[in-house]
Amino acid sequence: MIKINWKVIGMLTLAGCLVTGNKALAQQDSIDLKVESLLGKMTLAEKIGQLNQYNGDWEATGPVTKDVGNKINEIKQGRVGAVLNIMGTTHIRTFQDAAMQSRLKIPLLFGQDVIHGYRITFPIPLGEASSWDMKAIEQSARIAATEASASGINWTFAPMVDIARDPRWGRVMEGAGEDPYLGSLIATARVKGFQGNGLGSIDAVMACAKHFAAYGAAIGGRDYNSVDMGLHTLWEIYLPPFKAALDAGVATFMNSFNDLNGIPATGNNYLQRDILKGKWGFKGFVVSDWGSIGEMINHGYVKDNYEAAEVALKAGSDMDMESRSYINNLSKLVADNKVPVSLIDDAAKRILRKKFEMGLFDDPYRFINAKREKTALNTPENIEAARDIARKSIVLLKNEHQLLPLSKDLKTIAVIGPLANAKKELKGFWSLEIDKNENNVSLLEGMQKQAGQTKLIYAQGCNITDNSRVGFADAIAAAQKADVIVMAVGEAPDMTGEAKSKSNIRLPDIQEQLIKEMKATGKPVVVLLMAGRPMIFNWTADNVPAILYTWWLGSQGGNAMADVLYGNYNPSGKLPITFPRSEGQIPIYYNHYNTGRPAQGDNDLYYKSAYIDLPNSPRYAFGYGLSYTTFEYQDDPFYSKIAMKDNQTLAISFVLKNTGKYAGEEVVQLYIRDLVSQPLRPVKELKDFRKILLQPGESRRVTFNINKNMLSFYNDKQELITQPGDFQVMIGSASNDIRLQRTFELVN
Ligand code: NOJ
Numbered sequence: 001m002i003k004i005n006w007k008v009i010g011m012l013t014l015a016g017c018l019v020t021g022n023k024a025l026a027q028q029d030s031i032d033l034k035v036e037s038l039l040g041k042m043t044l045a046e047k048i049g050q051l052n053q054y055n056g057d058w059e060a061t062g063p064v065t066k067d068v069g070n071k072i073n074e075i076k077q078g079r080v081g082a083v084l085n086i087m088g089t090t091h092i093r094t095f096q097d098a099a100m101q102s103r104l105k106i107p108l109l110f111g112q113d114v115i116h117g118y119r120i121t122f123p124i125p126l127g128e129a130s131s132w133d134m135k136a137i138e139q140s141a142r143i144a145a146t147e148a149s150a151s152g153i154n155w156t157f158a159p160m161v162d163i164a165r166d167p168r169w170g171r172v173m174e175g176a177g178e179d180p181y182l183g184s185l186i187a188t189a190r191v192k193g194f195q196g197n198g199l200g201s202i203d204a205v206m207a208c209a210k211h212f213a214a215y216g217a218a219i220g221g222r223d224y225n226s227v228d229m230g231l232h233t234l235w236e237i238y239l240p241p242f243k244a245a246l247d248a249g250v251a252t253f254m255n256s257f258n259d260l261n262g263i264p265a266t267g268n269n270y271l272q273r274d275i276l277k278g279k280w281g282f283k284g285f286v287v288s289d290w291g292s293i294g295e296m297i298n299h300g301y302v303k304d305n306y307e308a309a310e311v312a313l314k315a316g317s318d319m320d321m322e323s324r325s326y327i328n329n330l331s332k333l334v335a336d337n338k339v340p341v342s343l344i345d346d347a348a349k350r351i352l353r354k355k356f357e358m359g360l361f362d363d364p365y366r367f368i369n370a371k372r373e374k375t376a377l378n379t380p381e382n383i384e385a386a387r388d389i390a391r392k393s394i395v396l397l398k399n400e401h402q403l404l405p406l407s408k409d410l411k412t413i414a415v416i417g418p419l420a421n422a423k424k425e426l427k428g429f430w431s432l433e434i435d436k437n438e439n440n441v442s443l444l445e446g447m448q449k450q451a452g453q454t455k456l457i458y459a460q461g462c463n464i465t466d467n468s469r470v471g472f473a474d475a476i477a478a479a480q481k482a483d484v485i486v487m488a489v490g491e492a493p494d495m496t497g498e499a500k501s502k503s504n505i506r507l508p509d510i511q512e513q514l515i516k517e518m519k520a521t522g523k524p525v526v527v528l529l530m531a532g533r534p535m536i537f538n539w540t541a542d543n544v545p546a547i548l549y550t551w552w553l554g555s556q557g558g559n560a561m562a563d564v565l566y567g568n569y570n571p572s573g574k575l576p577i578t579f580p581r582s583e584g585q586i587p588i589y590y591n592h593y594n595t596g597r598p599a600q601g602d603n604d605l606y607y608k609s610a611y612i613d614l615p616n617s618p619r620y621a622f623g624y625g626l627s628y629t630t631f632e633y634q635d636d637p638f639y640s641k642i643a644m645k646d647n648q649t650l651a652i653s654f655v656l657k658n659t660g661k662y663a664g665e666e667v668v669q670l671y672i673r674d675l676v677s678q679p680l681r682p683v684k685e686l687k688d689f690r691k692i693l694l695q696p697g698e699s700r701r702v703t704f705n706i707n708k709n710m711l712s713f714y715n716d717k718q719e720l721i722t723q724p725g726d727f728q729v730m731i732g733s734a735s736n737d738i739r740l741q742r743t744f745e746l747v748n
Helices: 006-020 023-041 044-051 070-076 089-099 127-131 134-150 169-173 180-195 230-238 241-245 267-279 305-315 325-335 343-359 368-375 380-392 444-452 472-480 509-520 538-543 557-565
Strands: 050-056 082-084 107-112 207-211 253-257 285-287 396-401 411-417 455-460 486-492 523-528 544-548 632-633 641-644 649-656 664-674 685-694 699-706 723-736 737-747
Touching: 006 241, 023 343, 044 050, 044 325, 044 343, 050 230, 070 089, 089 253, 107 343, 127 169, 127 180, 127 544, 134 180, 134 368, 134 380, 169 368, 180 230, 180 241, 207 241, 207 267, 230 241, 267 305, 285 343, 305 325, 305 343, 325 343, 325 411, 380 411, 380 557, 411 444, 411 472, 411 509, 444 486, 444 538, 444 557, 455 472, 472 509, 486 509, 509 523, 509 538, 523 557, 632 664, 632 723, 649 664, 649 685, 649 723, 685 699
Parallel strands: 050 082, 082 107, 207 253, 253 285, 411 455, 411 486, 486 523, 523 544, 641 737
Antiparallel strands: 396 544, 632 649, 649 699, 664 685, 664 723, 723 737
């Protein structure tokens, strides 16, 4: 039996380094020493064991591997470094107990897809992105980490930072939408939230930036599909959120299922070795996606798992999730001189370092504390925080004649629709089934709590997808008795998510029929759309006076929607992704190039993006979202200079005034266009924004500072550069609602 005293090794190094005065460095050096010392005691088989991750027994989130053998025995033999999909301290303890029976007692990592909440479910990430509120997004991740870590989990497979320009792609719900700047800020916020005060804190979980890289650009929006992309787009659009996650200190990366320009991401040297571990200097470890090492056989990139293991490890994939290619082949690959032990050492060291940083060697059970699990979950403050971020995620798309907020004096409201009394559906895809529904509040329940004297009559009307009109009569009868109709329509949780790409993203026909029937009653109709992706609902958009896009808001959705309907919260959400008019317009995004024939208007045929059967514009643009109040952008002494030198900043200011009757928040957006550049720059790029709360009649000066970073871009050698010349600054309420604009010159 080998006994290692980690604490003594640590103290000796720490003492040595403290003499030189740098505590952080001292801690890192001390960990490096511990890792080296442990590695020196490990057999090759034990090192390979650290590179192996198995699914537990809660639920498989990928194709189940056949002939799995006895996992607990394998853990006891030191053949497993991490597991996923095991939840709850009691359960997790049995697995850690097994690891403690292995020769070197190396603790396991416990990973889980904690995507938008653990016990309390928060809005889906695309919904949260609509809040443009980094503090709230960080807090949501913080709470998820607090709950998950109290349940024994120490690693979340989040944030997903894939840019998505295609709402047919089911996983669009998991990310922050289409914009690299907004996506980067959100990646940072979520990493900070998950990792809290840093690895080693008892309530921090390791975050994982995924899926590296370009998974969001799967051709046709078909999940797992190939990606064909120029390097310019890769660097400008798809990589920035990953870099932001890295700069925020993300502990791990997950690679992706797709091939990128003919090379599977899992076996991609350029992505993992050249960029991630090379140019960017990432020190954490890379986990494969589920089975993606073995899937290189299906790609046709390697002939068997033996080759797959060789290619993946050499390309920089450190841990094998569920394909068993590493555990079954790496020893032989070393014996055959195909893989140097140094590569296995490097991967094992990266993984062990994280285990040390998390304090797992000091106490393998530190996250496995049943008492803490009982008290840390589901606290009233955290439930309140979930309600707050949920209402911040709602986007007001339309509000004719100020139908909203609803008056407290209404006698009767008909609450109609297949999602009007839905609870678990509001949690959406990637929510964990541990909630047992006790936190979940439906729209109807939320409204009941705030309705006061108003009578609510509920009728479901129809189901989400089948074609039965049986419930229509009740819905019409309810509507006829009401002053206003509030409808909840949209998607079921299994309609958007992993492996849930759709060619038709329209509101299901039966639900549109129900809306038409409600409209035919002549009563004012408010529609709330609950979904994981941008849907297409043109008839509703054209004919219904008030529309709220609520996404899937999570456990507190019903309370949050009632807050907005009754005006206890004035909606402030802005769309983080473009909503198309039809699937045929996809991909459609705001930061496109101008082309040689830029569109002059909506129906200009000889110009680009004109389809003869559609206007050029999208249904709703990136950055769009209304408020119950109105904001005026007053063009005051506008900017500090017209020529800016390389190392200077240029201050741009204006006055924002709340000209309406309600207090409200406006997300003021700043876009920049480089008017002449080589290579080309988009017609607009979001570069900064502010979310500003103003009381009715209140004005405030808003100042943006433009610096060189905001004007830089990648040249054809993927170097970040700026080019002197004219730039256009656009400030507005949405990408298609620019209120102020100016040009300035960047001079050398
Ligand atoms: C496959 C998904 O692509 C990935 O995002 C997830 O983390 C793993 N399965 C584990 O569930």
